[in-house]
Structure formats: structure tokens, C-alpha cells
Amino acid sequence: MQHPENNDLYKGLKVNKGIADVPMINPYLKRVRRKELTVDDYVKGILDGNITLLSRAVTLIESQLASHQEMAQQIIEKCLPYSGNSMRIGITGVPGAGKSTSIDTLGMHIIKQGRKLAVLAIDPSSEVSGGSILGDKTRMEQLSREKNAFIRPSPSAGSLGGVARKTRETIVLCEAAGFDTIFVETVGVGQSETAVHSMVDFFLLIQLAGTGDELQGIKRGIMEMADGIIINKADGDNVQKAQLAASHYRNALRLFPKAESGWDPKVLCYSGYYGIGIKEIWDMLDAYRHHAIDSGYFTEKRLKQTKWWMKETIEDALRDSFYHNTDVMNLLPEIEDHVLNDRMTPFTAAAALIDKYFSWIRQNTNQG
Numbered sequence: 001m002q003h004p005e006n007n008d009l010y011k012g013l014k015v016n017k018g019i020a021d022v023p024m025i026n027p028y029l030k031r032v033r034r035k036e037l038t039v040d041d042y043v044k045g046i047l048d049g050n051i052t053l054l055s056r057a058v059t060l061i062e063s064q065l066a067s068h069q070e071m072a073q074q075i076i077e078k079c080l081p082y083s084g085n086s087m088r089i090g091i092t093g094v095p096g097a098g099k100s101t102s103i104d105t106l107g108m109h110i111i112k113q114g115r116k117l118a119v120l121a122i123d124p125s126s127e128v129s130g131g132s133i134l135g136d137k138t139r140m141e142q143l144s145r146e147k148n149a150f151i152r153p154s155p156s157a158g159s160l161g162g163v164a165r166k167t168r169e170t171i172v173l174c175e176a177a178g179f180d181t182i183f184v185e186t187v188g189v190g191q192s193e194t195a196v197h198s199m200v201d202f203f204l205l206i207q208l209a210g211t212g213d214e215l216q217g218i219k220r221g222i223m224e225m226a227d228g229i230i231i232n233k234a235d236g237d238n239v240q241k242a243q244l245a246a247s248h249y250r251n252a253l254r255l256f257p258k259a260e261s262g263w264d265p266k267v268l269c270y271s272g273y274y275g276i277g278i279k280e281i282w283d284m285l286d287a288y289r290h291h292a293i294d295s296g297y298f299t300e301k302r303l304k305q306t307k308w309w310m311k312e313t314i315e316d317a318l319r320d321s322f323y324h325n326t327d328v329m330n331l332l333p334e335i336e337d338h339v340l341n342d343r344m345t346p347f348t349a350a351a352a353l354i355d356k357y358f359s360w361i362r363q364n365t366n367q368g
């Protein structure tokens with residue numbers, strides 16, 4: 001279109017033609033678009049130890065898209081025969097206990113021995129925040145520069161059960177890619193320890209020496225799960241306090257019944273920051289592995305875990321199907337009201353809802 005000032009009225013003035021705006025999206029990007037990969041491309045890449053493809057496969061595991069999920073399941077199944085050959089270690093501790101510092105130092109120690117390490121995480125808080133700090137590369141400076149270390153933060157979407165399942169599936173892919181040591185990091189609060197415990201061979205609890213009453217602060221359940229308790233920051237003025245705390249823990253552990261593994265949990269002092277006592281931690285993990293393999297417990301525990309995950313997944317799916325059923329959802333507020341006003345016991349209420357659910361199932365299967 002002619003510019004209004006480009007006419008005889010405005011002699012001596014010439015308005016040049018404008019230049020079109022630069023497009024917001026770079027058209028050249030199309031050329032470098034990612035190639036669509038097949039399941040076999042992924043599997044081959046993973047078995048070749050290709051980290052880029054491993055990462056992309058983990059992204060599929062974490063995706064909410066049904067098509068991605070389907071592909072992920074096929075990749076996992078094909079990788080399954082190549083998995084299992086690793087030492088899986090759960091690491092827990094409250095924020096500030098020194099998890100990332102310790103993982104960095106311990107990780108470097110074992111990489112120097114020629115091992116390949118994957119650091120994964122389960123972070124229940126990420127459900128709320130939408131992001132995860134656990135397993136974050138920036139927190140593990142040395143490891144993040146190592147080609148034999150694969151660091152992946154916690155999947156952030158979904159329930160704790162869902163997040164944990166994704167981490168467990170990621171373990172399979174990492175093992176198939178040749179990672180022989182897997183760390184699963186979690187925060188020492190809440191339910192996530194149980195989930196981690198059910199996917200690792202060894203459960204390591206990081207503690208700090210406190211004022212002498214540190215034992216009161218941790219849940220008995222977490223201590224009972226631990227195969228090893230390591231007391232961090234045993235450096236400088238803190239060495240004696242750490243040793244005192246260690247003896248408190250040793251005494252407390254003696255009161256627990258003997259573990260199924262036949263292994264007596266160990267208590268060690270160390271400094272993740274200064275790298276003191278790191279070798280001893282790895283020696284403990286190695287000693288456990290030998291002990292458990294020799295006694296047959298290593299395999300037995302893994303089989304139990306596999307069964308546990310199957311049952312857990314069934315329970316999750318049933319619960320989900322029940323609470324998302326429209327008939328159940330419609331009836332629930334009314335029944336809840338009866339229960340809260342003492343017109344119905346919780347047991348008859350539950351039975352009524354379950355009846356509703358099953359009659360829905362019967363009707364819908366007959367129609368189908």
C-alpha cells in the first residue's frame with residue numbers, strides 16, 4: 001500500500017518502504033528438528049551407552065503423553081534383560097545434611113575406580129513446587145563434569161508413587177546403558193524413604209551430630225530401614241561430637257531386631273566436604289554387597305521388590321479407578337455426610353461405596 005505522505009502534497013519527501021518484521025520463530029530451526037526415533041533406535045543407543053538417547057528415553061518415561069508412555073514401556077521391556085547388574089544405593093538425609101556434597105565426593109571416589117555412576121532422585125516436595133532440587137547437577141560440581149556420571153533430577157509430576165515408579169524405571173535404562181552403580185537420593189522426611197527402600201540394595205542414612213539428643217529427631221522407621229548410618233561434617237571442632245553421636249546410634253541400633261539380611265548396620269563418621277572417611281563408606285557398601293550376594297539375600301531382596309512393585313502398581317490403579325469413577329464420586333459427599341453425622345459407620349459407608357463401584361463395573365462389562 002502507498003504511504004499517505006508519498007504524494008505531491010509532500011514534495012521532497014520520500015518515505016521508504018518498510019522492512020518486514022523478523023519472524024518470532026527462526027524458520028531455519030525446522031532443519032535441525034529432532035529426528036523421530038523408533039523404539040529400536042532408543043534401545044540400541046542405550047545399549048551402546050549413548051547418554052543423549054538415554055536422557056531422551058528418560059524424558060519419555062517422565063512424559064504424561066499416552067504415546068510417550070507406550071513407547072517408554074516398550075523401551076523398558078527391551079532393556080530389562082540387560083538390567084540388574086548394578087549396586088543400587090538409596091541415600092537419604094534432611095536438607096542440609098550434606099547429601100549433594102557427599103554424593104559428589106563419594107561418586108568421584110568410585111568413578112576413579114572405573115565405575116559408572118547414575119544419580120537419580122525422588123523428591124516428594126517437587127509435587128508441590130513443580131521443580132526439584134534433588135539430583136540437581138549444579139549441586140554436584142565434580143560429578144557433573146564426569147562423562148561416567150549420569151545425573152538426573154527427580155521427575156516432578158504426579159503422586160509420590162508415580163514419581164517413584166518413574167525413578168525405578170529409569171534405573172532399568174541406566175543399568176542397560178552400563179551404569180554399574182546407582183544412587184537414589186531422597187529427603188529424609190515423609191514417605192519417600194519407603195519408596196526408595198523398595199528399589200535399592202542398600203539404604204544409607206546421612207545424619208549430623210547435634211546437641212546429643214539427635215536420636216529423638218529421626219523416625220524409628222527410617223533408622224530401622226538403614227543398612228548404614230553415616231555421620232557427616234566430622235571435621236574441625238565437630239569431630240568429637242560426631243564420634244559421640246556415632247556411639248549413640250550404635251547403641252540405639254543394638255536394640256533393633258536383627259535385620260533379615262543378617263547384616264549388622266554400621267555407623268561411620270566422615271566429612272563429605274573434606275573427603276575424610278569416604279573410602280571407608282565405599283568399603284562398607286562393598287562389604288555389604290559381598291555379604292548379601294554370598295548369602296543369596298541380594299537376589300531374594302530384588303525379587304521381593306519386583307513383587308512389591310507389581311502389587312503397588314495394581315493397588316494404585318485400583319484406587320485411581322475407584323476414586324475417579326463417576327458413580328462413586330457422585331455418592332461420596334452424601335455418604336461422607338452420613339459418616340460425619342454418626343448416621344452410618346465408616347465400615348458400612350465403605351461397603352456401600354464399594355458396592356456402587358462394582359455394580360458400575362458389572363453394568364459396563366455386560367454392555368461391553
Ligand code: GDP
Nearest residue numbers: 094095096097098099100101233271272273274
Ligand atoms: P543437602 O541439602 O543434604 O544436599 O546438603 P548439601 O550437600 O547442600 O550441604 C549443606 C551445607 O553443608 C553446605 O553448605 C555444605 O558446604 C555443607 N557441608 C556438606 N558437607 C560438609 C562437611 O563434610 N563438612 C562441613 N563442615 N560442611 C559440609
